[in-house]
Amino acid sequence: MKIAFFSTQPYDRMFFNRENQDERFTYQFYETHLGPHIVQAVNDVDAVCVFVNDRVNREVIEVLASRGVKIIALRCAGFNNVDLDAAREFGIAVCRVPAYSPEAVAEHAMALLLTLNRKTHKAYNRVREQNFSLNGLLGFNLHGKTIGVVGTGKIGKAFCRVAKGFGCKLLAFDIYEDEQLKEMGVSYVDMDTLYRSSDIISLHCPLTPENKHMINNTSIRQMKDGVVVLNTSRGALIDTSAVIDALKTRKIGGLALDVYEQEEKLFFKDLSGTIIEDDTIQRLMSFPNVLVTAHQAFFTEEALTQIAGTTLSNIEGLLLGHEPSNKQAIVV
Known part of the structure; x- marks a missing residue:
């Protein structure tokens, strides 16, 4: 064979x-x-x-x-x-x-959230330079926050279990509702309610023609001011230009991505010695409240x-x- x-x-x-x-x-x-x-x-x-x-x-x-x-x-x-x-x-x-190993992706999503929120990546670099100041490193408690989980297949379900351990309130949207998650306290709602009610939104759904750019100008307007968005699923779920606009107005308070719509030109390559011509990813990475990993969640x-x-x-x-x-x- x-x-x-x-x-x-x-x-x-x-x-x-x-x-x-x-x-x-x-x-x-x-x-x-x-x-x-x-x-x-x-x-x-x-x-x-x-x-x-x-x-x-x-x-x-x-x-x-x-x-x-x-x-x-x-x-x-x-x-x-x-x-x-x-x-x-x-x-x-x-x-x-x-x-x-759906836990691999779910754990990475939570690692992105914790890093973005508590700014441990910045703290690590500061301390290595003998800067022990806490200014600019303020985060928030995850306990008591509402996380909206889009897609409760194996990965989304694993993420719900992890988030539940932090004492979060969990809302979810999926075509098929999971009875075990409902018994665990997860509330299934429609997408409009999830957008309006979530402090944090985590995407765990497959990419289909119907949900391409589900995170767009219209859906972002429904979200809470300062919402945190996580995507460890597929890059095209997010309209990147809309998210950049929302970051600039501070409507989105934090963005963590393990996937990117144009990632095939970038990810899985060492481009440290080259000039990256993708202005969109460069703009994204210029925000202090954006965290990007290169399709690493499965790794x-x-x-x-x-x-x-x-x-x-x-x-x-x-x-x-x-x-x-x-x-x-x-x-x-």
Whole structure:
């Protein structure tokens, strides 16, 4: 069974090699993302393995099909970057990792919130320079604050459990209400109520055509003054220009992002020696109340082990015609 990996980082090689000790798979690793510029290089493989910033559109899928590729395997949960209609048309299966240590992402979201609020990143740098002043480091208690959680799938549910431990009041919105969360004291409300009532809003929903730019000028106007917004899901959930305007007027009091709409040109790369031409991300990072990490939330030992194991299991099962152990892993 032969697999071509795209958007490959050193840790991808390490974890996928660790899960292939019996050498039942043969790997090809490409550092570049999958797209029209490289798809012609795909040859003599059963599957391609892609990540969040690969662009698997109709043009790419048509070439993959002509090269005999049977499977597009996402080593992530989201699949908004794959043209599913084209995959069906050309008879290529699409699989994903529907849940990989949801606690990893939930814990990172809380770490972003705590860091942004208590300014521990700034305090760390100050103390290293022998500056022990507390001026400018004032935060607020999370205890008693209302957090609105958008999306209560596995990650959103894990985040609710973490936030509950801080003594927060939890509001949630999801198409499907979780009975366990309701028993835990989480109140499901409509989006308008969540926007109006939340001190902090945390996004944990997949990106769909319907919710693209759900955080926009209209929704921001409904929010409390000084609201804190967290996004560890998908960058395009947020209209970045609208958020920048709200930061300038102080309508948004804090913003923490692990994802960014144009991240494929930036994230997972060392650009420290280059001039970044993306003026939007530069403007975002110029605000003292904005915290950005580079799609790091999934990055734990447990999550990467599970991603590698599940991805290979998906591919093997599809090639051998086995029923998947988790039917949510098969998208097409």
